[in-house]
Amino acid sequence: MSNMKLTLHIWRQRNANDTGTFETHTVEANEHMSFLEMLDVLNQGLIEQKKIPVAFEHDCREGICGACSMVINGRPHGLLGGTTVCQLHMRFFKDGDHIWVEPFRAKAFKVIRDLVVDRSSFDRIIQAGGYVSVNTGGTPDGNAIPIEKDIASQSMDAAACIGCGACVAACPNGSAMLFTAAKASHLGLLPQGEVENSRRVQAMVHQHDKEGFGRCSNTYACEAECPKEISVTNIARLNRWYLKSSLGSNV
Amino acid sequence: MKILDGKVPPGPIATKWEQYKSTIPLVSPNNKLRLDVIVVGTGLAGAAAAASLGELGYNVKCFTFHDSPRRAHSIAAQGGINAAKNYQNDGDSIHRLFYDTVKGGDYRAREGNVHRLAECSTSIIDQCVAQGVPFAREYGGLLENRSFGGVQVSRTFYARGQTGQQLLLGAYQALSRQIALGTVTMYNRHEMMDVVLIDGKARGIIARNLLNGELERHSAHCVIMATGGYGNVFYLSTNAMGCNVSAAWRAVRQGAYMANPCFTQIHPTCIPVSGDYQSKLTLMSESLRNDGRIWVPKSKEDAEAIRTGKKKAIDLTEDQRDYFLERRYPAFGNLVPRDVASRAAKVACDEGHGVNATGLAVYLDFEAAIQRYGKSEAGNQGNHNPDAATIRKLGEAKVEELYGNLFEMYEKITGDDPYKTPMMIYPAIHYTMGGLWVDYNLETNIPGLFALGECNFSDHGANRLGASALMQGLADGYFVIPYTVGTFLANEIRTPRFSTDSPEFVATEKAVDDRIKALMNVQGNESVENFHRRLGHIMWDYCGMARNEEGLKKALVMIRELRAEFHKNVFVPGSDRDFNPELEKAYRVADFMEMGELMVMDALTRNESCGGHFREEYTADNEAKRNDEEYAYVSAWEWTDLNAAPTLHKEPLKFEYVELKTRSYK
Numbered sequence: 069m070s071n072m073k074l075t076l077h078i079w080r081q082r083n084a085n086d087t088g089t090f091e092t093h094t095v096e097a098n099e100h101m102s103f104l105e106m107l108d109v110l111n112q113g114l115i116e117q118k119k120i121p122v123a124f125e126h127d128c129r130e131g132i133c134g135a136c137s138m139v140i141n142g143r144p145h146g147l148l149g150g151t152t153v154c155q156l157h158m159r160f161f162k163d164g165d166h167i168w169v170e171p172f173r174a175k176a177f178k179v180i181r182d183l184v185v186d187r188s189s190f191d192r193i194i195q196a197g198g199y200v201s202v203n204t205g206g207t208p209d210g211n212a213i214p215i216e217k218d219i220a221s222q223s224m225d226a227a228a229c230i231g232c233g234a235c236v237a238a239c240p241n242g243s244a245m246l247f248t249a250a251k252a253s254h255l256g257l258l259p260q261g262e263v264e265n266s267r268r269v270q271a272m273v274h275q276h277d278k279e280g281f282g283r284c285s286n287t288y289a290c291e292a293e294c295p296k297e298i299s300v301t302n303i304a305r306l307n308r309w310y311l312k313s314s315l316g317s318n319v
Numbered sequence: 320m321k322i323l324d325g326k327v328p329p330g331p332i333a334t335k336w337e338q339y340k341s342t343i344p345l346v347s348p349n350n351k352l353r354l355d356v357i358v359v360g361t362g363l364a365g366a367a368a369a370a371s372l373g374e375l376g377y378n379v380k381c382f383t384f385h386d387s388p389r390r391a392h393s394i395a396a397q398g399g400i401n402a403a404k405n406y407q408n409d410g411d412s413i414h415r416l417f418y419d420t421v422k423g424g425d426y427r428a429r430e431g432n433v434h435r436l437a438e439c440s441t442s443i444i445d446q447c448v449a450q451g452v453p454f455a456r457e458y459g460g461l462l463e464n465r466s467f468g469g470v471q472v473s474r475t476f477y478a479r480g481q482t483g484q485q486l487l488l489g490a491y492q493a494l495s496r497q498i499a500l501g502t503v504t505m506y507n508r509h510e511m512m513d514v515v516l517i518d519g520k521a522r523g524i525i526a527r528n529l530l531n532g533e534l535e536r537h538s539a540h541c542v543i544m545a546t547g548g549y550g551n552v553f554y555l556s557t558n559a560m561g562c563n564v565s566a567a568w569r570a571v572r573q574g575a576y577m578a579n580p581c582f583t584q585i586h587p588t589c590i591p592v593s594g595d596y597q598s599k600l601t602l603m604s605e606s607l608r609n610d611g612r613i614w615v616p617k618s619k620e621d622a623e624a625i626r627t628g629k630k631k632a633i634d635l636t637e638d639q640r641d642y643f644l645e646r647r648y649p650a651f652g653n654l655v656p657r658d659v660a661s662r663a664a665k666v667a668c669d670e671g672h673g674v675n676a677t678g679l680a681v682y683l684d685f686e687a688a689i690q691r692y693g694k695s696e697a698g699n700q701g702n703h704n705p706d707a708a709t710i711r712k713l714g715e716a717k718v719e720e721l722y723g724n725l726f727e728m729y730e731k732i733t734g735d736d737p738y739k740t741p742m743m744i745y746p747a748i749h750y751t752m753g754g755l756w757v758d759y760n761l762e763t764n765i766p767g768l769f770a771l772g773e774c775n776f777s778d779h780g781a782n783r784l785g786a787s788a789l790m791q792g793l794a795d796g797y798f799v800i801p802y803t804v805g806t807f808l809a810n811e812i813r814t815p816r817f818s819t820d821s822p823e824f825v826a827t828e829k830a831v832d833d834r835i836k837a838l839m840n841v842q843g844n845e846s847v848e849n850f851h852r853r854l855g856h857i858m859w860d861y862c863g864m865a866r867n868e869e870g871l872k873k874a875l876v877m878i879r880e881l882r883a884e885f886h887k888n889v890f891v892p893g894s895d896r897d898f899n900p901e902l903e904k905a906y907r908v909a910d911f912m913e914m915g916e917l918m919v920m921d922a923l924t925r926n927e928s929c930g931g932h933f934r935e936e937y938t939a940d941n942e943a944k945r946n947d948e949e950y951a952y953v954s955a956w957e958w959t960d961l962n963a964a965p966t967l968h969k970e971p972l973k974f975e976y977v978e979l980k981t982r983s984y985k
Contacts, residue, residue, distance in 0.1 A: 105596050108598055129599045130395050180898060202493075210404070210448040211461045217460065224453040227485060261451045
């Protein structure tokens with residue numbers, strides 16, 4: 069097991085109104101730790117010195133809950149493609165490295181503390197229309213409507229979004245189009261969700277803009293940084309649906 | 320000691336629920352608008368309940384400590400969800416799912432509840448499909464199934480290795496729709512700190528706003544808890560970091576009974592522990608046992624050589640390997656239930672056959688599956704004499720299609736490629752069958768306080784079968800509580816809304832505040848994390864995969880000492896009226912200490928081995944030995960005063976439709 073000594077430049081900010089600054093710490097890690105376990109070691113040290121630990125969001129530590137959210141050396145979730153911070157292991161770093169750790173920065177993601185940001189705007193985009201309007205009960209048999217395997221698979225590709233916000237942090241415009249499009253595609257591709265597709269895409273895009281997310285200018289940075297490798301094809305699909313539904317005719 | 324009544328309605332088991340449903344009093348739509356319901360937790364059970372009750376017209380307030388309802392730990396379930404659809408024509412039925420679940424639970428679950436669960440299972444699939452859950456499908460467009468541990472039919476529905484995520488997103492979206500419609504008010508980043516009782520009924524909660532630390536009073540006509548399990552008592556588990564017992568434990572301290580706390584599930588296929596810094600364990604889905612073969616080296620010398628790096632797994636020939644599950648359980652092989660598979664792995668390692676540096680790991684090998692799939696795929700392509708490279712290429716592609724994301728996750732964490740070298744796995748704490756005692760209506764012994772999902776104890780007995788947790792969470796939330804809550808609320812239609820200025824709210828809030836201040840004021844020298852880790856070690860060593868009287872008694876003393884030390888020497892930085900994740904951990908760990916003690920006491924009083932509870936003194940032929948004469952009951956512990964011993968109440972279990980047998984998978 070190889071050990072390493074790292075220098076962390078880590079963002080500290082008391083709240084949204086504070087200007088915030090980088091704080092420098094050294095920490096000893098080994099290659100088997102996850103990045104978050106390395107931060108646990110840092111925090112343990114801070115607590116031993118009776119200091120306030122660095123706040124960061126995390127929960128499942130299996131790459132699925134979407135809680136963890138930080139920019140490492142300029143990249144959301146760090147250097148490894150298709151990976152959340154919690155699944156990034158220290159063997160990808162080496163002894164003596166300087167690592168810069170920042171929160172996901174976007175106009176619509178206010179900083180709560182240090183690396184913790186407010187992503188409730190994502191919930192509101194879903195509330196605007198990211199669902200199928202069925203109540204509990206009275207639904208037809210699961211096999212009543214066959215769905216082409218490939219379509220179900222494309223829907224699943226989009227549904228894999230974990231709502232972490234890396235797409236927003238990566239985007240020079242702070243756009244959440246990949247997040248919005250992933251949900252629109254997940255539902256709109258399926259016969260169950262297709263029914264209210266027009267209404268859905270209009271409502272979700274409207275809410276997206278209202279939350280202060282920027283417009284998409286096709287830099288594809290979102291796709292490159294998405295830990296679930298959600299494709300920008302979904303954005304193209306959303307744009308097509310949005311345009312179609314904006315024309316005001318279903319004919 | 321009281322004898323508890325599960326209030327299972329009369330009638331034949333197959334029609335009990337249908338008949339009972341039609342007799343539950345209804346609440347008219349205009350009255351529903353006047354009734355407030357608090358739902359705590361937004362996992363499968365909580366989100367499904369909040370959405371469904373909102374749809375019915377109740378005025379719902381829903382709470383989660385997460386930043387969004389979508390982050391609840393149900394999201395991490397991988398393998399699938401069971402349902403007795405019998406789409407595969409392989410002999411499945413509601414009765415068989417019922418039977419498998421009772422047997423799988425080692426005959427310690429309530430028959431009536433389990434049968435209802437099996438009945439609801441089919442509606443769950445329909446509901447989720449209608450919500451747009453992208454389940455795996457066949458080329459013909461119909462739903463695909465796979466098999467899972469402990470059963471001999473294929474009844475598991477799945478969405479790649481992310482079934483929990485997709486089901487939770489379905490429930491989260493249904494909940495979001497109700498939030499938008501205004502029937503549900505959502506309180507994110509709010510943690511339930513206590514339940515408020517007025518005249519003995521649950522009428523509200525004290526919540527802590529985690530953003531600013533303020534305590535808030537919320538009233539309602541009833542409180543539904545769907546706050547998950549307590550696996551994190553063990554510190555290292557497959558639970559998310561935030562999973563905790565506090566909401567349920569606070570209910571216990573207010574008089575609710577905790578049932579079967581010693582029934583904890585150890586999942587056989589997790590990535591082994593690699594070091595002291597480790598914060599959690601990662602599950603590798605049980606579905607891997609469909610195709611993976613579990614083995615250790617036959618000789619201890621080979622195992623030693625592998626541990627020290629002198630040999631590799633692939634250096635060992637077939638006859639140097641012990642496929643111990645296939646050897647010991649020929650009928651089920653690698654698909655034995657979780658408790659059986661876990662213990663077998665422990666035995667192999669305890670006897671010196673473990674394969675990683677710590678000696679606590681066994682192999683999960685896909686080579687045979689790669690070869691088998693490779694040949695069959697080649698045949699499909701008309702190549703009936705494929706070379707080794709072609710077989711491997713096609714076989715790996717098929718395995719990737721089935722388990723790609725799991726293999727990827729394994730490689731990310733360990734740095735090993737499981738297509739080339741067998742995975743190393745070891746059992747870890749995964750699920751807790753025990754939980755708040757509830758009757759058939761899912762109501763605890765406190766009127767108006769309900770518990771759903773993993774938070775209650777009701778359906779899995781002493782061992783849960785794979786792909787049944789999602790089924791239970793959704794059944795409770797979508798299809799049970801919307802009916803059974805009527806048994807309580809139909810009598811409350813004249814009850815006006817509750818003021819939060821009542822003495823009960825004031826007193827409960829003060830008690831919470833005092834508890835928090837006491838923790839803040841310790842200002843000791845040891846971190847919360849250290850205490851939690853120490854508690855976990857005690858629990859794992861003495862109340863884990865194997866237990867005995869001597870160890871449990873020792874653990875009892877150790878936990879009490881640790882608890883005393885915690886309250887004298889813990890250090891919580893920052894302030895209580897502020898965003899303070901360390902303080903959150905501190906009050907959760909304080910509750911884990913008390914819960915841990917109760918688990919040990921429960922394990923001590925249950926002098927038998929059943930399911931996840933394996934007492935070394937009670938075995939026959941190296942297998943667990945149940946004692947139905949004396950222990951066919953649910954233990955329900957009352958413990959409001961920590962200075963006194965807890966009181967054990969019992970609910971006797973009657974088995975009318977399933978014959979009690981020694982559970983055999985041989």
